[in-house]
Amino acid sequence: MSYIAPLKDMLFDIEHLANIAQVSQLPGFEDAGLETAQAVLEECAKLNEGVISPLNWEGDKYPSSFHDGKVSTTPGFKDAFKQYGEGGWQGLQHPVDFGGQGLPKTIGAACTEMLNSANMSFALCPLLTDGAIEALLTAGSDELKATYLEKLISGQWTGTMNLTEPQAGSDLAAVRSRAEPQPDGTYKVFGTKIFITYGEHDMAENIVHLVLARVTGAPEGVKGISLFVVPKFLVNPDGSLGARNDVHCVSIEHKMGIKASPTAVLQYGDHGGAVGYLVGQENRGLEYMFIMMNAARYAVGMQGVAIAERAYQKAVGYARDRVQSRPVDGSLNTAAPIIHHPDVKRMLMTMRALTEGCRAMALTAAAAYDASHHHPDAEVRKQNQAFYEFMVPLVKGYSTEMSLEVTSLGVQVHGGMGFIEETGAAQYYRDAKILTIYEGTTAIQANDLVGRKTSRDGGQTALAIAQQITTTEAELARSGSAHAQAVLKRLTAARLAFEDAVKFVAGHTKADPNAVFAGSVPYLMLAGNVMAGWQMARALLVAEQKVAAGEDVAFMQAKITTARFYADHVLSRAPGVRDSIVEGAAGVTEMALEAF
Amino acid sequence: MSYIAPLKDMLFDIEHLANIAQVSQLPGFEDAGLETAQAVLEECAKLNEGVISPLNWEGDKYPSSFHDGKVSTTPGFKDAFKQYGEGGWQGLQHPVDFGGQGLPKTIGAACTEMLNSANMSFALCPLLTDGAIEALLTAGSDELKATYLEKLISGQWTGTMNLTEPQAGSDLAAVRSRAEPQPDGTYKVFGTKIFITYGEHDMAENIVHLVLARVTGAPEGVKGISLFVVPKFLVNPDGSLGARNDVHCVSIEHKMGIKASPTAVLQYGDHGGAVGYLVGQENRGLEYMFIMMNAARYAVGMQGVAIAERAYQKAVGYARDRVQSRPVDGSLNTAAPIIHHPDVKRMLMTMRALTEGCRAMALTAAAAYDASHHHPDAEVRKQNQAFYEFMVPLVKGYSTEMSLEVTSLGVQVHGGMGFIEETGAAQYYRDAKILTIYEGTTAIQANDLVGRKTSRDGGQTALAIAQQITTTEAELARSGSAHAQAVLKRLTAARLAFEDAVKFVAGHTKADPNAVFAGSVPYLMLAGNVMAGWQMARALLVAEQKVAAGEDVAFMQAKITTARFYADHVLSRAPGVRDSIVEGAAGVTEMALEAF
Incomplete structure (x- = not known):
């Protein structure tokens, strides 16, 4: 396909x-x-x-x-x-x-x-x-x-991120790899890193590992972690490749998906120590790593959009080709391509709406990123930075979670053929599952959203975004079309649900962290849903104008219908999720650990 | 594990x-x-x-x-x-x-x-x-x-169901396999059947294929389909095995999951015709096949519960063993087993609540099945039959859809290890995906629910069940405990949402089938959610009495918490789904097929 x-x-x-x-x-x-x-x-x-x-x-x-x-x-x-x-x-x-x-x-x-x-x-x-x-x-x-x-x-060399160790996954405070300072200013690095994507491969001349490790004598916890460059091959002063460094791949994982991407276990320093070069200052490694992580998290969110789009295209192709059963409305007297069947259309619309919503959310966030780095006005930069940082866990968390739903529907549209590997739909289902895990699980994104992005400023950034949404609501109200009215109803309900959740999170994180974190992922899902739904509502407003102007009408009509679908079938989930967040902690916190 | x-x-x-x-x-x-x-x-x-x-x-x-x-x-x-x-x-x-x-x-x-x-x-x-x-x-x-x-x-021989052909999956009207009557009263069967589970294997002496085929000259469509027994080995009058019959496995599928279960392509009659024996009367094959299908659909629903339970147990085991990060409430000064983390608890509770809810729904339905066959009073048999038949598409559809959510969470709880095949969590995720497809996809179950189970009697059976739920609501109101009050709130909202959906479905299936079928799967998901949630509410009432009596308190407390969780985190989805069903058709029906 x-x-x-x-x-x-x-x-x-x-x-x-x-x-x-x-x-x-x-x-x-x-x-x-x-x-x-x-x-x-x-x-x-x-x-x-x-x-x-x-x-x-x-x-x-x-x-x-x-x-x-x-x-x-x-x-x-x-x-x-x-x-x-x-x-x-x-x-x-x-x-x-x-x-x-x-x-x-x-x-x-x-x-x-x-x-x-x-x-x-x-x-x-x-x-x-x-x-x-x-x-x-x-x-x-x-x-x-x-x-x-x-x-x-230039793509001559490639790079990796070496964070995870067997005992240090989500919790980087537990990193044990160590770096011994050498008289020449370099370090000798020792340790085992796991889950290193493209940690070893044959596609480039050299591999530049960015490695978290502790300098001898550094403090415990995250404040004692430094970042090092450890190249696979040392680099001569003239830029040519020198000796093989003491970092070696000892195995790669047997995974459910993304099988072509080698996931390596790397051993550092088994033969005297891998030569490493400090990046920045000692003990500030986590801070630098977060720069890579934030870029990577956004990119993983785009992977969610990407695999959803691919699964959608494949499902549409199959639904057009596969002939089975007559339409329920009797409009055809023979078996029809299954795209005629309402539930197949509903599945395709779900896939499409989620994909388009998350793409719109991600691209809007990207523009804020650009402004946050390039705008001449510091205040504008700051506002855009706050907006972008709020969006990163949503782009990562929501877009990847939605990709699980989309790739599952992708298999479902194919019926029995979807379960046969050669069809290809199953690969997307298997591949997608890594997205909610690597570069920080959805729960880790939710922790970020709750802690750094919501509670820290008392919910100000979040509520300011909600305020921006009301501007779109006002425009929907002015439009007056049936579709705009329907979308307005759902967007308002969802935005109110989001505000409730923000206030709950901002108000209770310190006093009752267990209750807030029991709803942290639902809060992320609600926020992502609202942000994507908001962009779809904005898209509808643009598309209505274009239709009125007679521009690109078929495309714009489809955008309107997709926005309507998003509102009635996805944004409609928001109030229920608000209930789970604001009123649902007891079902989590009261469970005795022994009772599981 | x-x-x-x-x-x-x-x-x-x-x-x-x-x-x-x-x-x-x-x-x-x-x-x-x-x-x-x-x-x-x-x-x-x-x-x-x-x-x-x-x-x-x-x-x-x-x-x-x-x-x-x-x-x-x-x-x-x-x-x-x-x-x-x-x-x-x-x-x-x-x-x-x-x-x-x-x-x-x-x-x-x-x-x-x-x-x-x-x-x-x-x-x-x-x-x-x-x-x-x-x-x-x-x-x-x-x-x-x-x-x-x-x-x-006795298990000496095994059986199969041969329905599907390359052009006839969900639509059995398209079956082309044919059976020629022979002078001795047997038939010669010809055709290709695909997706035949255990269609060939080495675990038993003989395999008894139940095969749908058309007798020469039979009417087109589903009214011309007959059912045949075609044994792999013919059976002598004394019960011993005779000649090899003309049915042969030509390949088995390469599947995403349930890999140990051979999914065969069977070729009938390539060497002169497979000997077949008519089951019942000619042209009533579909009716008999539905007997098998209904039993099998219920059983597939139990597969959903089963794999969810297995995934849950594995996730709990890992969450107890895996140590990572300090608890958010500061209750421990060191890294703790991840089961301490609220989001891990929430995931485990979601898995548990869905599994227990679906188990309770299925076992309650089973009791109705028993009464429908064995009760001396015909009226009671009839009522139980109606209840059971309403439940079959829910047991099949809802329990298998929930198993996708549960097995996905099962991988998620394991973090990166979940994506490694040797961990075992991924197998459940891959295996479960067939459940929403075979024995009738979720959409096929939803068609059954909308057509035969709801519209045909004008929603009477469905509304009678809703009426039964109000009895449980009254009991929750009498209990007065905080948990009962919370569950009552959600159950009432969900039941009202269900009633709305039933009235919409019953009222519009004929006049506007596209609108109804655009929400058929959401209707199934809503109905299943309400039925499982209702059983969890009944369970809570029993458990509260047991706690009051001091019986088995730890187990009963856990049941209460699980029921509470189900209400706040799963039943809470119901009103949003109602909106999708009753108000969400436009987003499906208005999409032009060319626009996909």
């Missing part, structure tokens, strides 16, 4: 919801208007549709394999990655100074989606490399930048 | 919700009281925990394989099936006249759950055999009964 990039929907969001015209007024983004966006997205679509997407099922059939310390990736991956690098895609959002394209996230995010729709297992290598680049840009010394950035940005 | 049968919860339901004392007053079930139930369940637990459960992961690692027309099952399956048959488990609910135990479904259903928790792939062989037995009992001639029933009931 081939993949077709949803350029039209992406460009609709980029133009009307993310407001690319405003982004292109930011210093440094002068050339990044709608035309650039369109040109970049079209070029990106070509590579992903033609080269990278066909390797997706191949990767499931012929996963990465491990032999004698070496990892062989799926045939075709190495060449595709070469094309990816040479096309400049790794550097799309990175600075021109180091060979990047310097484009805004508002455009880059859509490219991230395409790459992940095409091939999520493949896309993980660039995704992690982006994180390494981000960390070096933010905290690396000039020497580290000079040594590593250009090669990472 | 070992499986421990939840005997206590099963017996609680059997005693207090299904009311086994009343079942044992039915003619023929005099010996089937609580003591019998307990003895049978304990014996059943031994076999499943000790013999069948350890083969579950083996089956995933070493699936059934196909070679030269033969299927080899997972090592150990053949011997386990021998023990299953010799223990009398295949005959548990079947008539004593043919070697069965003649026990009520109220007891048998709990045994079905255990077997499926232990090993869903294995359990499919007995499940399909039950269907074949049921069809022969209902419609088979004395000769067919004499030839096949004892051997099927």
Whole structure:
């Protein structure tokens, strides 16, 4: 099943919801208007549709394999990655100074989606490399930048994030890997890291590991963690590759999905110590790692959108082809393609509405990111930063949770064929399940949302966003169309439910943390639902104007119907979730642990 | 991870919700009281925990394989099936006249759950055999009964259901397999059947295929379908095995889950015609097949409960063992087992509440089944029949859909380890996905619920059940406890939502079928939610009395908390779903097919 990039929907969001015209007024983004966006997205679509997407099922059939310390990736991956690098895609959002394209996230995010729709297992290598680049840009010394950035940005080398250890998963305070300072200013790194995505592979000349470890004598807990660069091959002063470093892959995991992406166990320092270079200052590793994490979390959210889009396209294709049973309304006297059946349409609409809603939410957040970095006015930067930071756990948490629903429906649309591996729908179902886990589980995102993003400022940011939603409600009320009225009803109810939840969370986190955290994931799901639903409501308003103007009517009608569907079938879940959050703690907190 | 049968919860339901004392007053079930139930369940637990459960992961690692027309099952399956048959488990609910135990479904259903928790792939062989037995009992001639029933009931032979063909999945009207009458009264059967569970295997001496086919000259559509027995080996008059029949397995499927269960493509009549024996009368095949289907649909619902229970147990085990992060309430100064974390508790409670709710719903339905067959009063039989038939699509549809949520949470509780196949949680996630598809997808169940079970009698049965729920509401109101009040609030709101939906469905199916069927699956999910939630409310009332009497207090407290959780976190979804059903059709019906 081939993949077709949803350029039209992406460009609709980029133009009307993310407001690319405003982004292109930011210093440094002068050339990044709608035309650039369109040109970049079209070029990106070509590579992903033609080269990278066909390797997706191949990767499931012929996963990465491990032999004698070496990892062989799926045939075709190495060449595709070469094309990816040479096309400049790794550097799309990175600075021109180091060979990047310097484009805004508002455009880059859509490219991230395409790459992940095409091939999520493949896309993980660039995704992690982006994180390494981000960390070096933010905290690396000039020497580290000079040594590593250009090669990472060109795709000659790749990057990894080494956080997890057997005893330290969600809890990084438990990291035990250690780094011994050497007289020459380098460190010797020792320890075992697990779940390292593309920790070893054959697609690039060198692998630049970003590694969390404790310097000898550092404090316990998260305040004693430092960040190191540990390259697979040491780099000579002239940039050529030197000796093999003492970091070795000892095995890769046998996983339910993303089988082509090698998940490595890395052993550091078994032969005297791996040479490591400190990034930034000692004991500030977690802070730097969070820079990578935040970029990665947003990207994983886009993976949720991406795999949902792919599953949707496949399901639509099958529903058009598969003939079975007469329509219930008697409109045809013979068996019809199953897309005629209302429940199949409902499933496809659910998939579509969730995907479009989350895409709109993510692209709107991307525009805020761009403004938060590039706007000349510090106050505007700050507001956008607050908005973006509130959205990151939602983009990550909600979009990935929704991708489980969407990929499950994708299998369901296929009926019995969906359960047969060769059909391909099952792969999306299996692949998607990692998304709610890695780069921080949904619960970890929810902790972030409750703690740093809601309670810390007493719910101010959240309530300010709710206030912005009322502006959209007022516009819906002015529209007066039946669809706008229906969406208004649901959006208002959902926004009120969100406000209730915000007040509950902000008001009780300190006094009754167990009660608040018993509802933390429902709170994330409610917030994500409202934010995505809000963007769909904004989309409806734009689409109604376009229809009135006779522009692109079929597309705009579909957008209106999809927004209506989102409201009646997804936003309608919000008040019930509010009840679970605000009134539902007893069912969790009162359960004795022995009773499970 | 070992499986421990939840005997206590099963017996609680059997005693207090299904009311086994009343079942044992039915003619023929005099010996089937609580003591019998307990003895049978304990014996059943031994076999499943000790013999069948350890083969579950083996089956995933070493699936059934196909070679030269033969299927080899997972090592150990053949011997386990021998023990299953010799223990009398295949005959548990079947008539004593043919070697069965003649026990009520109220007891048998709990045994079905255990077997499926232990090993869903294995359990499919007995499940399909039950269907074949049921069809022969209902419609088979004395000769067919004499030839096949004892051997099927003893486990010497197994049975299959042959419905699906490449062009005929959900739509059996499209069946093309044909049967030519022979002068000796037999038929020659020709055709291709796909997705035949245990259509070929090495666990029994003979396989008795129940096959849908059209007799030469039969009318088109569902009214021209007949049912045939086609044994793998012909049976001599003395009961010994004769010649190999002309039915051959040509391949088995490569599936996402239930890998140990061979899913066969069977070719009938490639060498002159397979000898078949008509079951009942010509052209009534679909009617007989529905007997098998209804039994099988209920059983598949129990598979949903079963795999949810297994996933829950595994998640609880991991949550107790895995140490990570300090509790949010500061109650411990060190990292704690993750079961201390509120969101992990919430996930486990969701898994538990859904599982217990669906178990209670299914066992209550089983008691109605028993009364519908055995009660001396025809009017009581009829009422119970109506109740049972209303419940079948809910037991099948809701319990299997919930099992997707539960097995997904099961992976989630394990974090990154959940995605590693060797952990075992992923297998449940992969296995469960077939449950919403086979024996009629959730949409097919919803069609049944909307058409035959709701619209046909103008919603009478559904509204009568709603009326019964108000009795429970009155009892909750009388209890006065805070938990009862909270549950009352949710149950009332959910019941009202259900009534609205029933009236909408009953009132519009004829006039606006597209609008009704656009909400058919949401209607099923709402109805299932309310029925399971109702049983949890009844359970809470029993448990409160027991606590007051000082009986089994820890268990009863946990039941109360679980009922409370179900109300606040699951029943609370009901009003939103009502909105989707009653007000949400436009978002489905207005979408142009070309716009997807």
